[in-house]
Amino acid sequence: DGGITQSPKYLFRKEGQNVTLSCEQNLNHDAMYWYRQDPGQGLRLIYYSQIVNDFQKGDIAEGYSVSREKKESFPLTVTSAQKNPTAFYLCASSRTGTSGRADYEQYFGPGTRLTVT
Amino acid sequence: AQSVAQPEDQVNVAEGNPLTVKCTYSVSGNPYLFWYVQYPNRGLQFLLKYITGDNLVKGSYGFEAEFNKSQTSFHLKKPSALVSDSALYFCAVRDGQAAGNKLTFGGGTRVLVKP
Numbered sequence: 001d002g003g004i005t006q007s008p009k010y011l012f013r014k015e016g017q018n019v020t021l022s023c024e025q026n027l028n029h030d031a032m033y034w035y036r037q038d039p040g041q042g043l044r045l046i047y048y049s050q051i052v053n054d055f056q057k058g059d060i061a062e063g064y065s066v067s068r069e070k071k072e073s074f075p076l077t078v079t080s081a082q083k084n085p086t087a088f089y090l091c092a093s094s095r096t097g098t099s100g101r102a103d104y105e106q107y108f109g110p111g112t113r114l115t116v117t
Numbered sequence: 118a119q120s121v122a123q124p125e126d127q128v129n130v131a132e133g134n135p136l137t138v139k140c141t142y143s144v145s146g147n148p149y150l151f152w153y154v155q156y157p158n159r160g161l162q163f164l165l166k167y168i169t170g171d172n173l174v175k176g177s178y179g180f181e182a183e184f185n186k187s188q189t190s191f192h193l194k195k196p197s198a199l200v201s202d203s204a205l206y207f208c209a210v211r212d213g214q215a216a217g218n219k220l221t222f223g224g225g226t227r228v229l230v231k232p
Contacts, residue, residue, distance in 0.1 A: 004160075031218055040126075042207060043161075043222040050218075058219070090160055094218055103149050103168040103213070106220065108160035 003027040004109035006091050011114045013085075021076045021112045023091030030096045032074035033106060036060060037088040046089075049074055050096060078114065085116045119144045121210045123223035130230055136198040138206050138226045140191045146214030150191040152182055155205040155225075164206075167191060168213075178202070198230045 003026040013019045025032065031050050035043040045058030049068040063082025068074055074093075078085045092106040121142045130136050142148055149168055153161040165176025172184045182193045191208060205227050209220040 006160075035222075040224060042224040045219060045221075048219060088158075092161075096218060103166070104218065105151055105163045105166055106218070107163065108153075110160045111158070113158070 004091060004093055004107055006089075006109040006112050009110065009112060011112055013114070013116050015116055016080045017116075018080060019078050019085075019114065019116075021078065021089055021091075021114070023074045023076065023109060024072055025074075025091075025093045025107075025109075026072065027093055027107060028071070029093035029107070030071070031094045032068065033092040033094075034058075034064075034066065034074070034076045035090045035092065037090055037111075043090065046076065078116075085114060088113050119210055119212045119215070119221045121208050121221055121223040123206075123208055123226045125226050126224075127227045127229065130198050130228070132200050132230050132232050133197050136193075136195040136202065136228065136230070138193040138208075138228060140193065140208030140223060141189050142191060142208070142210040143189060144210060144212040146212045148184075148189075148191075149211045149213050150182075150184065151209040151220065152176065152180070152191075152193050153207045153209065155207065161207060164193070198228075200230050200232055203228055203230045 005024050007022045033048040034046040047066040049055035065077045090111045091109040094106040095104040151166045152164040155161045167174045167184045175181045208223045
């Protein structure tokens, strides 16, 4: 799982509550990503950030929010507006090339399993 | 737009036999292709990638993959499977001409290697 930490490993929340998932990396990577994994659906991109103080919506951003105040940190908030938040959430990071190269592989954290009841 | 398909939900193979996990892709520009492996309740681990050059790419743990442009495929292979190779495998693609490093993942293929 490299130098990416996600906490906690398991998280339980009541419906209607916001919850923030932590992601920290010590790889000195500029880019960070949040994915959601559901059984049989692979990984879907929620948000990504190429640089500090900037981020873009992925394919399923509704009901989620992020911030990127530090290079090392990219927390994800699952809001009460997310209709089906129970899932396995994965954070990743990667290098970005100075000349726009984007062929670097992404490194993943161990994931957080969120259960909302 | 970019997409990737893994046509098999599960692949069963006997230990010592060759293992192949299939992947096909679609991109507008040049494809950047990746394979990852996931063990239960863990994050994804990078296995190998194709960016340019030799169509046969060698990666971690004895895995290799062959890029076939005419068939738009990037199948993962291992000559002799181990029980410890049992895991979930993901193929991913991004368009080399698109901005950013946004990957699109396939749905995953579960590999079961039996002793």
